[in-house]
Amino acid sequence: xxxxxxxxxxxxxxxxxxxxxxxxxxxxxxxxxxxxxxxxxxxxxxxxxxxxxxxxxxxxxxxxxxxxxxxxxxxxxxxxxxxxxxxxxxxxxxxxxxxxxxxxxxxxxxxxxxxxxxxxxxxxxxxxxxxx
Numbered sequence: 001x002x003x004x005x006x007x008x009x010x011x012x013x014x015x016x017x018x019x020x021x022x023x024x025x026x027x028x029x030x031x032x033x034x035x036x037x038x039x040x041x042x043x044x045x046x047x048x049x050x051x052x053x054x055x056x057x058x059x060x061x062x063x064x065x066x067x068x069x070x071x072x073x074x075x076x077x078x079x080x081x082x083x084x085x086x087x088x089x090x091x092x093x094x095x096x097x098x099x100x101x102x103x104x105x106x107x108x109x110x111x112x113x114x115x116x117x118x119x120x121x122x123x124x125x126x127x128x129x130x131x132x
Contacts, residue, residue: 002026002121006095009126016085016130022078022095022123029073032121033098033109036069036080038091038128045094047116049080053109062088085130092125 008020020036035050049059049069057069068081078095098112098120112119 002032002097004095004097004121004123006093006123006126009093009128011129011131012085014086014130014132017081017083018085018128020080020082020093020095020126020128022080024076024078024095024097027076027097031100033100033112034071034078035096035098035113036078037094037096037116038089039094039125040088040091043091047113048093050113051109082128085128087130087132090128090130092127094125095123097121 003025005023006020008018010018012018033051036048037045038048039045047060048063049057049067051057051069051071059067059069066082066084070079071077080093082089096116098116100106100109100112
């Protein structure tokens, strides 16, 4: 079973940078899709940056050009580089994994992320606070 541990959060001023890391144990290459989610106070958890089946990444519009997601498969570590941070980026950030295989069938990353509330594996979260 995959286990996730996120770190790297903190408090920065607007325009600053942070790099989040997610240590992944029990990971089997090409059996999970990985991504970063965030939950701001009073808001629903949202996907920020996720990997797609071909290894490309999908980021929400509000972070495009500022955030970069990457993965080191040899170390089993997921990263989120966050630059030009804004106060609206303040949230608890979670790394997450979704299995690609179920019942002997392989599903797409997009399909499985759509079911993340049922099947997602979550890290414990790391707080990011951006002050103006």
